[in-house]
Amino acid sequence: MKKMKYILTILVFFGFAIISLKAQNMADLYAKVDLTTVIVEVIATETAGNGDMNEKVSTGSLGSGVLVNKNGKIITAAHVVNNAEAIRIVFKDGQKLPAKIVALSRGADVALLQCDGVIHHPIVARMGNSDNVRIGDKVMVIGSPMGLDHSLSVGYISRRDRDGNSHNGLRRMEFFQMDAAINTGNSGGTMFNMKGELIGIVSFILTWSGGFEGIGFAATINIVKKLLFEKPNVWLGVDVYYLQGHLAFALNVPQEGGILIENITKDSPAYFMGLHGGYIKAEIDKNPVIHGVDIILSVDGKKFSIPKKMFTNPWIT
Numbered sequence: 001m002k003k004m005k006y007i008l009t010i011l012v013f014f015g016f017a018i019i020s021l022k023a024q025n026m027a028d029l030y031a032k033v034d035l036t037t038v039i040v041e042v043i044a045t046e047t048a049g050n051g052d053m054n055e056k057v058s059t060g061s062l063g064s065g066v067l068v069n070k071n072g073k074i075i076t077a078a079h080v081v082n083n084a085e086a087i088r089i090v091f092k093d094g095q096k097l098p099a100k101i102v103a104l105s106r107g108a109d110v111a112l113l114q115c116d117g118v119i120h121h122p123i124v125a126r127m128g129n130s131d132n133v134r135i136g137d138k139v140m141v142i143g144s145p146m147g148l149d150h151s152l153s154v155g156y157i158s159r160r161d162r163d164g165n166s167h168n169g170l171r172r173m174e175f176f177q178m179d180a181a182i183n184t185g186n187s188g189g190t191m192f193n194m195k196g197e198l199i200g201i202v203s204f205i206l207t208w209s210g211g212f213e214g215i216g217f218a219a220t221i222n223i224v225k226k227l228l229f230e231k232p233n234v235w236l237g238v239d240v241y242y243l244q245g246h247l248a249f250a251l252n253v254p255q256e257g258g259i260l261i262e263n264i265t266k267d268s269p270a271y272f273m274g275l276h277g278g279y280i281k282a283e284i285d286k287n288p289v290i291h292g293v294d295i296i297l298s299v300d301g302k303k304f305s306i307p308k309k310m311f312t313n314p315w316i317t
Contacts, residue, residue: 030140030152033192036125037142039090039149040065040076040099040113040188044083046263046277046290064143064189065089065113066198070122072097072115075224076188077203078104081111083239083265089113092150095120103232108173109203110219111188111235112228125190128197130220133157133176141180141218143189143202155180161217175217176200182216191218237268238275240296241289253295257304261294 040063045056063080067073074089081087087099097117104111137157145151159177176191182202191200200218207215227233244257251260263277264270278290297303 035123043086074113104235143186145183153181237265238270239263
């Protein structure tokens with residue numbers, strides 16, 4: 001009996017030791033990879049939406065990002081910076097540098113920024129291979145939920161969502177579903193595996209309440225590399241709404257579909273093309289929309305044919 005108690009005591013001791021070791025390993029891993037995570041501060045200007053095209057309002061927002069190059073390349077979420085007139089990166093050591101967009105994919109919700117200036121202490125994230133990630137793998141997410149910078153959450157990969165279509169062999173979208181807690185401010189944040197490798201960029205959540213409900217998504221790093229580095233998508237600085245069917249008819253579109261220009265970022269490529277954003281706020285199919293000016297019907301003589309199933313984000317973080 002005494003021998004049995006002695007064995008149980010040893011087992012309990014080793015159990016607590018293993019738990020403590022795992023917790024310490026997680027803390028050490030966080031301390032290491034968190035140095036690569038940055039805060040992305042954005043200033044944007046948009047229409048007041050009251051019918052006056054000249055009345056604008058300035059807004060500030062906050063997201064997250066990750067340093068992937070010692071020369072100042074930052075990856076973040078596209079919706080964080082797409083409308084930005086000014087972007088500032090805040091590093092872990094407190095250094096602040098302005099940045100500009102060099103590539104962006106709205107569909108995959110990822111963007112590549114370039115810092116303007118020399119980074120004092122660049123700590124670069126090590127990219128992994130997201131194709132090797134399995135359902136059930138443990139991951140850690142770092143971001144700035146509700147403005148609480150460099151916050152850690154831990155969870156598991158729940159699912160892999162792929163776009164069913166590809167163009168020239170290039171898949172346009174691929175997301176990891178996870179149960180790690182993410183909220184407003186986590187967008188553009190980092191998803192690491194337990195080796196400390198960057199495997200995803202936090203994008204959005206599915207929610208009914210407006211808060212986190214256990215279903216979050218991150219763009220896979222392999223897709224990020226293809227869309228931002230191998231075949232970079234050009235940033236235009238435009239927000240659009242796809243019109244089809246009765247919506248196109250309601251706005252007098254003389255064909256089955258078109259692209260409504262909602263907002264144009266000042267000094268963006270779209271701005272210099274002469275495109276104009278809307279100035280009247282409305283609601284279409286329970287979605288907020290800004291209309292009043294340009295609707296694109298075709299490009300290079302090719303009319304738009306809008307797919308019946310568009311990938312939309314019910315809630316963006």
